[in-house]
Amino acid sequence: NRIPVLRAERNLSRVQLASEVGVNPQTIGFLERGDYTPSLELAFKICRFFHLPMEAVFSPDPFRPLSDQLYELPRKQA
Numbered sequence: 001n002r003i004p005v006l007r008a009e010r011n012l013s014r015v016q017l018a019s020e021v022g023v024n025p026q027t028i029g030f031l032e033r034g035d036y037t038p039s040l041e042l043a044f045k046i047c048r049f050f051h052l053p054m055e056a057v058f059s060p061d062p063f064r065p066l067s068d069q070l071y072e073l074p075r076k077q078a
Helices: 003-009 014-021 025-033 040-050 066-077
Strands: none
Touching (some): 003 014, 003 025, 014 025, 014 040
8 A cells, every 4th residue: 555655745644644534553554564454444534535546545466666657657758
């Protein structure tokens, strides 16, 4: 998932995000480390908080690094 990246972009602590979505801060840590799969309800709350679709935050497969995604486009166009 991209929770750590999204938190960093918004300068949010685990405690702040946990408070916003109604969970314990440890739950956010477990999610970020991949030690816990969120319930559908929690996944929706997190996505709503970040104003992003589910597939932008969570994936059953590992996400490619953002730098690969960002810099792939200019190489294809060149």
